[in-house]
Amino acid sequence: MQDLSRPEILDVLIVGAGLSGIGAAWHLQRRCPGKTYAILEARAAIGGTWDLFRYPGVRSDSDMYTLGYGFQPWTAGKAIADGPSIRDYIAETARRSGIDRHIRFGHKVTGAHWSSQDACWTIEVDHAGTLEVIRARFLSMCSGYYSYDEAHRPQFDGEDAFRGRIVQPQFWPQDLDYAGKRVVVVGSGATAVTLVPAMARQAAHVTMLQRSPTYVVSRPSEYRFARRLRRWFPPRVAYALTRWRVIVESMLLYRVARSKPALAKEKIVAMARRQLGRDYDVATHFTPDYDPWDQRVCVVPDGDLFKAIRKGQASVVTDHVERFTETGIRLRSGQELAADVVVLATGLKIRVLGGVAITVDGKPFHANDSMSYKGMMLSGLPNCVMTFGYTNASWTLKADLTAGYVCRLLRYMDRKGLAIAVPRRETDVTPEPFLSFSSGYVQRARNVLPQQGSRRPWQVYQNYFQDMFTIRYGRIADGVMHFGRKGVLP
Template identity: 60%
Template sequence: MKRRHILLPLAFAALSVQAAKKNQRRARLATARLPEQPHDPAAPLDVLIIGAGLSGIGAARHLLAECPGKSFALLEARGAIGGTWDLFRYPGVRSDSDVYTLGYSFKPWTGDKSIADGPDIRQYIQDAADEAGITPHIRFGHRVRRAEWSSERQLWTVTAEREDGERVTLQTKFLFLCSGYYSYAEGHRPSFPGEDTFRGEIVHPQFWPENLDYAGQRIVVIGSGATAVTLVPALAQAAAHVTMLQRSPSYIAVQPLIDQTALKIRRALPAQAAHRLIRWRNILVNMLQFGVARQLPQVFSQELLKVAGQHVGEGFEARHFTPDYRPWDQRVCAVPDGDLFTAMREGKASVVTDTIARFTPGGIRLGSGQELKADLIVTATGLKMNVLGDIGFSVDGQPFDPARALVYKGMMLSGLPNCAYAFGYTNAAWTLKAELTQGYVCRLLNHMERQRLGMVVPQADPSVEERPLLNFSSGYVTRASALLPKQGSKQPWQVYQNYLQDKAAIEYSPLNDGTLRFTAARG
C-alpha cells in the first residue's frame, strides 16, 4: 500500500511534466517566426525542404519551433504555395478528409465547413506560411532534378532547374522531401478508341482549363473515385445533365458538410483547446469507423448503401454503389451532405456502370451497345504516382534505386543518408502522419547536434522479409508498385495505417534503436 502511495504521485508528476512540455511545444509551433538575419549563401544549409504545400510549410513551422537557429530553405517547383491545393482547380475541388485532421495541429481551423473547399485550404496554408515569415524565403519555380550525397563531406548537393532553364546548385546537411506522392506534370490518362472522332472537348481534371464554359452541356465524367464524385455534383449545378461513367463502383460515404458538434465545441472553449479536442475526437471516430469497415465489412457496406438509398430515393440501384472489393482496400469517397446523391435525386446526374467500347462523334459507345451523348467528356481516370519527387538520387557516386530500399518508420529509406520524406495515410488525413514525421525529424536533428553526429542512415536488416509498401488496391498504387520502396515484415520497417501505433513508434521510441547507423561529424 505504501508503495502505491509513493508511485501514484510520481506518475502524476511525470504526466504533468509531459503535459507541460507538450503545451510549450504547441506554443512554440503557434508563435515561432523566421529570424530576419539572412543565411550565408556560401555555407551549406542545415535542412533543405522540397515542396511548399501542406507538408512543406508544416515542416518549416516545426523546424522554426523545435530547431531554433538551424538554417533551412524551401524549394517549390510551382509558382505559388499550396501544392495539391494550388494545382487542382476543377469545379468543386475539396478535401476528402475532415479539415480538423487535415489541417495543422498548431493552427485552428476557423471556417464553418468540416469538408473544406480547395481555395479555403490553399489560403489556410498560405496564412500558416505568412504568419511565421516563411513566404519570402521560399524559392519558387525551382524543380529539383538531382540530389547527390557525399559521405566524405557529409553533404547533399542538390541541383534544381529554374523555369528559365537555369540550373541552381545548393548544399545541405539534411534533405526533407515534402513534395507529395504523385506527378504534377501528368495524370493517369488512358487512351480510348475513337477519341479523335469526338466533336466536343476532352478534359482531365488535373489540368482544368481556366474559364471553361460548360453551362447547358451534356457531360460524361469517366471515373468513380474521389475526383469524380466531387466533380459530378459541382458540374450538375450548371450543366444540362452529368453522367458518371464507371467501370466499377467505389464505396461512397455521406459526411456532414458542417460539423455542428465541432461548432458548439469551438463556441465553448478557447480556439486552441477546441481545435485539439475536435481533432482528437475525429481521429478516434475515424479509427473506429475504419476498424468496423475492416472487421465487419458487410455491416459497413450495407450501412453505406442504406444511407445512399435514403438520399437518392426512388430509382436507387445498389449495384452502382457495391464494389467487388472490401471497404478500404481502396479509399472510401466522402460526399458532404450527400451532394452527389442529391444531384441524382433531382435528375441532374446519373450513374452508369459499364465499359467503354469507343468514343463517337457525339459521345461514348459502351460495351453494352448503349451510346451516352456528350458535349464534354471529363477523364477523371486517376493520378500517376512518382517516387521521391522524381528526383535522381545518388550516394557516393552510385545511383540510388528506391525500389530496392526498405522504409524505416514510414519516413526514411535504408541506404539513403540524412534524408526523410513526408508520406501520409491512405485511410486518414495526410497531415496526421506528416506531423509525426516532422516532429521526429526535429528530434533527430537535435540529437545529432548534441552528440556531434554528421550522418545517419537506416541500416537494412537482412532477416526482414520484403512486403508491398501499401496494402491498397487503388489503380494509382498498383500501377506504380514496381517503382515503390518496400516495407518489412517486422518493426521498425512496417508501415502502419494507424495514427496511435505510429505515435507510439515515432514519438516515444528511442532514436538510437539499433537500426539507425550514426557517424560522427567531420571537422
C-alpha cells in the same frame, strides 16, 4: 548564373511548399531554432495540391480538423473545405510564421547527390532554365506522392473522331464553358464524385461513367459538435478537442470496417440506399465487390452527389468504354452516352521523392529497391526523410509526426556530434508492398514505390496511434538507424 564552385550550405532543405512543406518548416523553426533552412517550390505559389487543382468544386475529402495543422486552428465553419479555402489557410500559416520568407519559388529540384565524405547533399535545381546548386546537410522531401506534370491518361479508340472536348481535372482549362452542355465524367474516385455535383449545377446533365462502383459516404460539411465546442471553449482548446474527437472516431470506424467488413459494407450500402431511394439500383452502381478500405472510401459533403442524382441533374452508368464516337462514348453494352464534354478523372500517376534523380556516393539510388523505415525514411538513403501521409485518414496527421521526428533526429545528432543517419535494412525482414490498397493508381506504381517490411520498424502503419508511439516516443538510436561522422557512410 550562380557560382557553382561555392554553393551555399544549409542545415535543412525542404522540397515543396504545400501542406507538408509548410508544416515541416514550422516544426523546424520551433524545435530547432538555430537551423538554417530553405523551401524550394517548383511552382509560383504556396499550396501544393491545393494550388495545382482548379477543377469545379475541388475540395478535400478529409475533414479540416485533422487535415489542418495541430498548431494552427482551422476556424472556418465547414469541416469539408473547398480548395481555395485550404490554399488560403496554408498561405496564411506561412505568412504568420515568417516561413514565406524562406520559400524560393520557381525552383525545381532535378537531382540530389549525397557525399559521405562531406556528409552533405548537393542539390541540382532548375531555376528559369538556369542550373543552380545548393548544398544541405539534411533533405526533407515534402513533394507529395504524385506527378504534377502527368496524370494517368488511358487512350481510347475513336478519340480523334469525337467532336466535343476531352479534359483532365489535373490540367483543368479555365476557358472551358460547360453550361447547358452534356458532360460525361469517366471515373468513380474522389475527383469524380466531386466534379459531378459541382458541374451538374450548370451543365444540362452530368453522367458519371464508372467501370466498377466505389464506396461513397455522406458526411455533414459542418460538424455540430465542433460548433458547440467553439461556443464553450477558447478557439485553440475547441480546435484541439474537436481534432482529437475526430481522430478517435475515424480510427474506431476504420478498425470496425477492417475487422467486420461485411457489416461495414452493409451499413455503407444501406446509407446510399437511404439517400437514393428504394427504387434506385444501388446494387449495380454503389455496391463494390471489394471490402471497405481495400480502396479509399469517398466522402461527399451533405450528400451532394446523391442530391444531384435524385434531382435528375446527374446519373451513374456502370459499364466499360468501347470507343469514342463523334457525339459521345459507345459502351461495351452497346449503349451510347451523348457528350459535349468528357472529363477523364482516371487517376494520378505516383511519383516517389519528387521524381528526383538521386545518387549516394556516386551510385544511383532507386526507391523501389529500398525498404521504408517507419514510413518516413528509406534504407540506404542517408539524411533524408520522405513525407507520405495516410491512405485511411488525413495526410497531415502523418506529415506532422514526420516533421516532429526530423527535429528529434537532428537534435540527437547535434548532442552526439554526429553527421550522418541512415537506416540499414535487416536481412531477416520479409519485404511486403508499401501500400496494401488495391486501387489502380497504387497497383500501377508497384515498380516505383519502396517496400515495407514484415515487422517494426519497417512496417507502414495506417494507424495514427501506433505511429505516434513509434515515431514521437520511440528511441532514435534503435539499432536499425546507423549513425556516423563525416567521412564514412555507417
